[in-house]
Amino acid sequence: MEKELLQEDSQIIVIILIAIMVLLLMAVSLVLFFFFSRKKIIAAELEKANLELSHQKDLLHSTIETQEEERKRIAQDLHDAISAKLNVVSLSTNVLIDGKLNKEEQERTLQNILSVTTKTLESSRRLAHNLLPPILENFGLSAAIEELCDEFISSKKVNIEYAIEYNNLLPKRKELHIFRIIQELLNNSVRHGRAENVILKINDTNEHLEIEYVDNGKGFDITSVNKNKGIGLKNIESRVEILDGKLSYHSEVGNGATFNISAKKPQP
Structure with a gap:
């Protein structure tokens, strides 16, 4: 009888040990599952952050490129619409100052200066309008x-x-x-x-x-x-x-x- 009780106790202990082992394995499996899941989530978040950072860099580069293009456009407009016309005014004024023109030539030169000046004012207004x-x-x-x-x-x-x-x-x-x-x-x-x-x-x-x-x-x-x-x-x-x-x-x-x-x- 005593021998049978010892066998039953041994079986119960074995079952308990097996149950503990199973629980430990389940616990370890859960820990590993959450660890790797979290790792995947972190990796996904990092990938998302990198994509967003890359997008922000692309946006920044695009914005800088746009600004540079606008600066070039403004510089070209300033040269074509204002600087070139003011050069004409300067040359015409120097011709008048030399005093070698007759009255009719002086009048034509003055009319040309007035015409170029008017166009320059229109160009500067248009340029200012385009800026703001x-x-x-x-x-x-x-x-x-x-x-x-x-x-x-x-x-x-x-x-x-x-x-x-x-x-x-x-x-x-x-x-x-x-x-x-x-x-x-x-x-x-x-x-x-x-x-x-x-x-x-x-x-x-x-x-x-x-x-x-x-x-x-x-x-x-x-x-x-x-x-x-x-x-x-x-x-x-x-x-x-x-x-x-x-x-x-x-x-x-x-x-x-x-x-x-x-x-x-x-x-x-």
């Missing part, structure tokens, strides 16, 4: 875009149908980004797309400012553009990113281009 449109500062985004569209229409290079619904709820710095985006789109349509007609719609919703832009220009190949984006498209993408917005576009060679932009509005 005064109508945007004084009357808001809607008026600035209307004036921009009317300027393109009056140039006879393109016809623009526009409908603007905007309640002036964005900060001025964001309005300037939207203005520059529209300006870049119009410049691209005229210079590169050779478009004759443009449709521009701006709708103000509760949370977003929605922009739809369509032209009938020569279009472009999406695949090629995505691989090698020009400064104009990079400029637009950078500004949309700054606006915390979204950009989508579609185009086919010979069938124009469509751009849809959604800019997030600050909530009260």
